[in-house]
Amino acid sequence: MQDGSEEHKRHKSCRNCASIIPAESEKCVFCGSYQVPGRVPVYQYAAESRFLRKFFLFPLAVVFAITIFLLEAIYDFTELGLSWITIFSFFFLLFAVFGYISEWIFLLKAKGESKDFRQGFFEWQKKLYQKSAVVSYAGMFLFVCVPLIDWSNPIPFSAAASIIWTFLLLFLIKILFPLF
Structure with missing residues (x-):
């Protein structure tokens, strides 16, 4: 004993x-x-802390995204415009979403259920599909334009994925929609 x-x-x-x-x-x-x-x-020691990422960094990103919208509603920033505030909020909200998803994928990698990030993504998709097919398809849609390379940390992955989706939204709002 x-x-x-x-x-x-x-x-x-x-x-x-x-x-x-x-x-x-x-x-x-x-x-x-x-x-x-x-x-x-x-900063490197803090970035490698799973506790700080899950309970401070990603929730603060959500709070910041909501705060940007609330400040726009209260103070009416006409210089920026609602489209730019939407884009900034979208970035921080997606940063948190991709952060939590990547934490889940890295946990699968740490448990030994996957050998790298790509295989962890597919295992995550299988678990989502077992719960609900609709949620699994939504997860696939989120990752449609994100590179599935072997990421070392959830922070660079969530930042890169958020930047890609934010630029896509920026293209739609600022370039494509004004053409019509």
Whole structure:
């Protein structure tokens, strides 16, 4: 009985990918993120923290997107126009959505259900399809123009996917719709 508790104390969960690693290791053997603060810059240590991403960064992006719309309704920014406010809000809202989706995909990768981000995406699609086909098709639509390369962190993936979709919306609102 004593061996089981000692074995549990010798291992801990990675801050970034939630894999089980030895307690004394400085870097995760699976994702390469540092486990001890002070070894890397503060911004990199914070970006590798799954807790900070899930409970602060992505929810703050949603709050910021809603705040932009509320400020427009209260103060009427005529200089920017409603289309630009819609575009900025759309970016932050999609940043949060893609962030949570990529956290789920990276968790599948950490559990060993997938070997890379692309396979994790397909596993995520299978799980969505088991719940509801409509939700699965909506997930496929979100990823239609996002490159499925092997991303190292959810933050660059969600930023890149949000930028792609924001530029698509910008093209529609500012270039295509005024033609009609």
